[in-house]
Amino acid sequence: MALTRFERFLGRLLRAVVWMLFAAFKLFAPQQRHGVSRLPPITNPLLLLSAMQLARKIRRKEVTSVEVVQAYIDRIQEVNPLINAMVKDRFSAALQEAAQVDKLIEEETGGEEVLEDRLPLLGVPITVKEAFALQGMPNSTGLLTRRDLISGVDASSVALLKRAGAIPLGVTNCSELCMWLESHNHLYGITNNPYDFERIAGGSSGGEGSILGAGASMIGVGSDIGGSIRIPCFFNGIFGHKPSTGIVSNDGQYPPASGLQMGFLCTGPMCRYAEDLIPMLSIMGGPNANKLSLSAEVDLKKLRFFSVPHNGGSHLVSPVDAQLLQAQKMVVRRLEADLGVKVQELFIPQLKYSFQIWGTMMASPGKDGKPPTTFAELMSEGGKKIWPVWELFKWLLGFSSHTIAAIGLALVELFQSSHPSPFVLQQKESLQQELEELLGTDGVLLYPSHPQISPKHHHPIFTPFNFCYTGIFNILGLPVTQCPLGLSEEGLPLGVQIVTGKLQDRLSLATALYLEKAIGGWREPGKTTAKP
C-alpha cells in the first residue's frame, strides 16, 4: 500500500502554500544589516591547534592553560558580538580553574603519561550547548519561563569531560526546546553563521556550531534527535558525531526525551579537528565507549563504500543542491583513487519516506505504553499547557514569547493521527533491515547532510522537512559522522554524512580523519573562498 492519492494531493497542496508564503516573505521580510560583514581573522596560532595538540602542549609545559583559556576568551569577545553564539560565559571561573591546572602540572611528579592517562583534556577549554546542565549556568533551552533556572549539577556527559580536565568557558545558544533547524529563541535571540551573518547557524546546537566554526572554541557538546549535531556542524564547516544509540548518556539535558524518543536522542561531540572526535567520544561514553572498540585500527582499503546522492525525490523535501552533489562525487573519486576501493552508487527507495518515518516514530508511545510529552506541554507557561492557535494569534500581534517555529510544531501536533500508518511502519522496517544488511560490520555510506547549503535566516520555515536527511538515522539508531568538504562558490561550507552499521562508529570516524587530510577539513571563515 503506497501513499493514497489524497495524501499525495495534500503533499502537493502543502508545497504550493509554502511557496506562496515564501514569495510573500521575500517581498516583505526586513533585511538584517551588520556593520561588519566578515569575521576578523585568527591571529593567535594557539587557536589553530586541536584539543589533543593543546592538551599535549599544556602537559609538557610548552604553554600554560591560562594562556590557552585567555586566547579563547579573547577570540570569543572578538567574534561573539557578530555571531551571538555564546549566551552566558564563565570566563573568570575558567581562568581560575586554568591557574589551578597550571599549578597541578607544576607539582606533578608522575610525568606526562600519568597526566595523559588520568586527565586527557587537562587545561583545555570547551563550550557546551545551553540545553545541557552546566553547574552555575542557565539551562533554559530558549524558554522564557526557564530564564532564571541555574544548574546546580552537571549533565553526565559534561561531568565526564570536566573529570577529564576540560574547562568550560560558557554555554551556547540553541533553538527553542531544541526542536528546530535554526538557533533562535526569545531569550537569547538569533545565532549567525560565521561564514555569512545573514545565514543560519543551524539547530538545534547552532550556538556550538557557530562558535566552533568561528574558531572561538575547538571542542563542544551537542545533542541530536533529528540532526541537531549534524546540521549545525554542516552549516558551520566542522566535524560532529552522532554516536550509536545508547553510548553517551542523555541525562541532564532539557527537554528530556519521552516515549520512544529516548532511543532516538543522542549526545555527542562537535569539533573543528577530526582527531578530537575519538578521544571526546571515549570520554563522553564512559564505560559504554568500550562497546565501540575505538582504539582498534581501521584499514579503509578493506571497507565497502556506498554513495546515495539523494532521498529519491520526496515532494516534501528540496532537491539536493548541485554543489553538494558535486562535493559528494568528489569524495567518491578521491576514495577510489587514493584507496583503490570501488564506491557503489545506490538509490534506496524507502528513504523517500524519511520524514513520515521520523514523524511517526517520534510520536509513538514508549515501551511502557506512555505517549511522549507533547510539544504544547513542553512549551507550557505557569504550569499550563499553551493553546497553539491562541499562541499563533498572539504571535501575529507580536505578544507571544515563543518562536513561530515552536508554535508551528505545536500546531502540527494537533493534526497528528494517533494511529500510525501501516505503510510508513512497513517502510521503516524494510529500510532498517536493508541498511543493516548493506552496512554490516564493514560498510560505509555517504549521504547528503541536508539538501541545501546554509539557508538565509528564517528560510527553513518554508522548508521544514529538509531535516529528514539527518533525522532518519536517529530512528534507525545508526552512528553518523558529519564531515566538512570545503567551501561552496559563495564561500559557505559543504559537507557529507558518513553512516555505518550499529556500534561501528570507528569506521565513520576513520573515514572522516582520512577526508580531513584529503580535502582540508575546517576552513577559517572569511579567509578563503575555495571550491573542494
Ligand SMILES: CCCCCCCC/C=C\CCCCCCCC(N)=O
Ligand atoms: C512554522 C512552520 C512550522 C512547520 C512545522 C512542520 C513540521 C516539521 C517537523 C519537524 C521539524 C523538526 C526539526 C528538527 C530539527 C532537529 C531537531 C533535533 N533536536 O535534532
